[in-house]
Amino acid sequence: MNQDQLAAIDRYIDDNLPRYIADLQALCRLPSVAAQARAMEETARATAALLEEYGIAARLLPTTRFPVVHGAVAGESDKRLLCYNHYDVQPAEPLELWHSDPFEPEVRDGKLYGRGVGDDKGHILCRLAAIDALKAITGGLPCGVVFLIEGEEEIGSGSLDAHIAEHRDLYAADGCLWEFGGVDYDDRPQIYAGMRGDLYVELRVRTAERDAHSGLGGSIFPNAAWRLTWALATLKDAEERILIPGWYDDVRPAGVRDRELLEALPSDEERLRTTYGIREFLLGVSGLEFKRRAIFEPTCTISGIGAGYQGPGSKTVLPCEAMAKVDFRLVPNQRADDLLEKLKSHLVAEGFGDIEVLQHGGYNAARVDPDHPFVRMVADTGWEVYDRPAVIHPTSGGSGPMDAFVKHLGVPIANVGIGYPDSGAHAPNEHIRLVDFARGAKQTARVMLRMADL
């Protein structure tokens, strides 16, 4: 591929941007909120139809919940690129905080606003734009491209592991583009060579059949709020150490290469301090230890807690029910199912057998070799498009179903995308910058071009 052809591809993407954005707007008008089971089949069918429009053979594969959209198109080389995406979105609520209808996407000041424009329907279109431009300029595709577009990412990808295990042949590939990607505040493309795992549970306790007057029961009735807070206090100490026996048994600490990557990461201490108004980080960490703890440490986070009266003024009541949502982030090689059992045994052993544990999700952590030729190639294409080196994170602090891809397909994974830090994913006024969409498509086209040389 010579420079003239690359320039022609870039120009083609810029010229056709309005068409890609119109297709994205149409897809985002479908309110495919997985948590509310809205328009899911309809969106899966629309996604498959869109792939067909771009010349990709597509079909729906059933799962126990929402269908997966599978797409495949052959290329000139026998190399295959797998694109993982999802057509489901987060709920749009609270609706009153949106400046325009979340499901009537609107362009304002060079940005497209709407639920799913970035997370993740925009990434589907970004890949289709790259394919479109390559076909228009070179007459074909340099590599085969396979799409796995699921409908349960925002509710924990419950069907995905079994789906990939069952269809290993369909998804075998030489490299995989993860569902998200983009730049940091300094416009540097970001690559994450892994994700943390996640175990999300709800703890519930009930101590009586109904709430009581606290003057009646205060000294003789059990109190659900106290039971729960005492139980929560056994999970973690003030030094941030998780106290559940065996929790750290399988933890694989950061290795030599991880530490090199951590050292090379730009520090976002100051930015986080000012953005969130944090006076001091937990345990007073800074520098390399700050970067390490941020992504290499298992966490135990109380994400929500509730019991008793929470309105204005006072109400002398003794609550009979209490609940908390607890989010544990996991690192290699912890396993979500093993830790769930350890948590349950721990509560029983501490005398809290009356606390019910409901699981709301679980992923194991996953890691990708940051020096794999595919990852390096993606990083190089990022440099070409953004004119600055990619930042390679040894892992993301966040979680996703990456383990299923690594475990069943053994495929190297990297990020190319259209996001930026203030895009408001999951929040009101989610948006993308149109310039990021174009750059993401240009980088994706370069990745496809380079696949043949891997």
Ligand SMILES: [Zn+2]
């Ligand atoms: Zn999301």
